[in-house]
Amino acid sequence: MKIRTIISFISAVFITNFSFAQLSDLVKIDYTILPRGNSEIEYSRIRGLFNYPIQLKKEGSYLLLGLDYSNIKLVMDVHPSFNKEALSDFQLLDLNIGYTAPLKNDWRLGVRLTPGFSSNLTADDLSLEDVIISGDVVFIKDKTKDKTIKKPWRLILGASYSGNRGYPFPLPFISYYRKFHSKWSYNIGIPKTNLQYHASSQHRFKLYAELDGFTANLQQGVTINNTLEAESINMSTVLGGLQYEYHISKHIQFYARGSYLLNNSVNLRAKNKDDILKLDSSNALYLRTGIRFKI
Template identity: 45%
Template structure:
């Protein structure tokens, strides 16, 4: 009986880990499924004074729209991030000098087509480079991801008493532990003049529309990064890691202020409910340090469709 219980717990733990990995991949790369930003400037900060790690990210994103024909657009994008991650414990476990500062550059190419009055089709391919740049760009710094989505958008329809939006599709990432397309779905509904909700991955929220300019959200989402470690990092004198991945599941509050019709600023205060960092050799974990739960703060401004 004891052996059976241990086996069941092991299966449960592995199943939970699979779900977390799937959520990770969606959270890192499916932002355009929630909305397609034309431009964004953002700063994220996890202070290190009350935890065993510190995390900062400065991000700039642009998508240039090109009209192909009626109700059909092509977007050429650039998404750049400068990332700092400092882990304070286990000072002798690995050399952190090459595992604290990273650069990330995505070059997404996006196509959208209005299929009919109800449905929109979207597809995106996003080559990316993410690395500590210890020795220039190398082959292992290169990743590629892709998304196909179908959107039924009645969010602003005057014919619908309770506006809604459904997004469904498939996502694929070359660095995934699951080298196959992963399905996802997101559902939005405004059920009251001042209240709406979104349920799905990688983002869910409950939103209060105070006015045309002010909105408040209680929400959950994922945050983190996935980068190569050029030249490798030695772990405990006998193992080598060539990738580092950090992932946080966050819950908290977001305040949005509409500066203009398509421009908004936002302030986010969240706390992590799950924190995970992995130093990996290919797709195998070689060192998994424990992260404390932390407060994460984010401020930004974006221009949206």
């Protein structure tokens, strides 16, 4: 695909960030850590993703294929009544299949299906219980490129379901973006809200709040107190903080963020998804850094 086609595609569509996976990123690698602090658990995550857009015959329509992989580690500084080694290493892999097409009155449809797996074992030992399905359906109206509008804006309305991002139930997807000053813009919505200061073409600062987390299957189960058996783990967080972005070039960006966890919950769950044991999750600091290639 010619670079001009890719640029047109990304600018018109995926700059809207219509999904949790930030599909405006063609390539991204980042590292996240929740230091132990006063908690008994330290959480770390290495994530890498790759997306590739394909132009379809219908004008303005595109297919997107991508992979999103994460390795998550939990380090426990205690000796619980269960096998903590079963909770030390998790593998998550999603296949992104996206489709977008123009609609009437400057609206655009975005659909994404994400089959994948999320487990505490390696891919060689996968089972049907490891399989998860996620998806998004959104409608986008983007006026950020309209030169006749003094305060560019963008509206996204839809719904999102994710089987392995900490909130395994349908959520509304709402995003309203407006650049109200040459150096200021905001985005109000669910699952992300932010206020951004454009210090220069290279430096940006962002105050934000968002949802995060993961869900993973526990192969072979984990026996709790010799009676109950946990078959999955769920971590859900609500966080807020400051992000700094340095634009190395037009398409390459370094970012670093420090967050305070407004809410953090880590639970072992039974087969019916009921919580049977809450792990100590009093971590307060959330740190992430990474580099992305986007157009």
